[in-house]
Amino acid sequence: MYENIIHKHKPAPDNLIYILHDIQDCHPQHYITETAATEVAHYLNVPVSHVYGVITFYTMFSTKPRGKNIIRLCESPPCHLKGSDNILRKLKELLKIKKTGETSADGLFTLETCACLGVCGNAPVIMVNETVYGDLTEDKVEVIIEKVRGGKS
Numbered sequence: 001m002y003e004n005i006i007h008k009h010k011p012a013p014d015n016l017i018y019i020l021h022d023i024q025d026c027h028p029q030h031y032i033t034e035t036a037a038t039e040v041a042h043y044l045n046v047p048v049s050h051v052y053g054v055i056t057f058y059t060m061f062s063t064k065p066r067g068k069n070i071i072r073l074c075e076s077p078p079c080h081l082k083g084s085d086n087i088l089r090k091l092k093e094l095l096k097i098k099k100t101g102e103t104s105a106d107g108l109f110t111l112e113t114c115a116c117l118g119v120c121g122n123a124p125v126i127m128v129n130e131t132v133y134g135d136l137t138e139d140k141v142e143v144i145i146e147k148v149r150g151g152k153s
Contacts (some may be wrong), residue, residue: 002036006043013044016054020061029065030110037063059114066110067103069148071095072127076116082123083136088113090138091126094145108149 005022009015023036032055041048055061073079073088088100091111095104103110117125122134126141133144 002039006040011043011045013046016040016044016046016051017058019044020051020055024061028068030067030070031062031065034063059112065103067108069109069129071109071111072114072117073100073111074115074117074119074123074125074127075113076120076123078120078123079125084124086138087124087126087136087141090141091145094142109145 002023005026006019008022009019019040020032023040024030024032027033027036037051037055038048041051044051052063055063071091073084073091075084092098095102095109095111097104097111100111100113114127117127117132119125119132119134122132124136125132125134126136126144127133128144128148133140
């Protein structure tokens with residue numbers, strides 16, 4: 001099932017992260033299935049436990065289905081000091097979810113947190129899919145979510 005994606009890369013263990021990114025990016029629910037992990041392990045001739053070790057170590061990978069849009073909220077000290085806790089509260093309210101890691105009922109958004117997005121000068125920051133938004137306020141977050149909901153991201 002994942003052969004076309006896997007075979008775009010040489011069968012070298014150094015390609016594991018690239019293969020996992022490609023698989024997750026191609027899945028409509030943005031996650032890596034058990035079948036995919038097993039196929040990757042066989043292709044790279046590494047134990048399945050090694051593949052899962054990489055998947056579970058890096059926060060960008062998921063073994064659970066997620067929403068169409070992945071929101072990552074930075075929780076670094078600069079973001080925290082500039083109010084990321086308020087942004088998190090607002091995101092939960094807008095998405096009608098109770099905790100991070102959950103997906104909105106409409107399947108459009110999954111809210112995650114991360115240690116750092118590397119744009120501390122623009123704290124607080126979120127990343128929606130591949131787009132970074134900084135200098136956030138609760139009002140700006142509301143506009144961003146409505147823009148993405150409308151398909152205008």
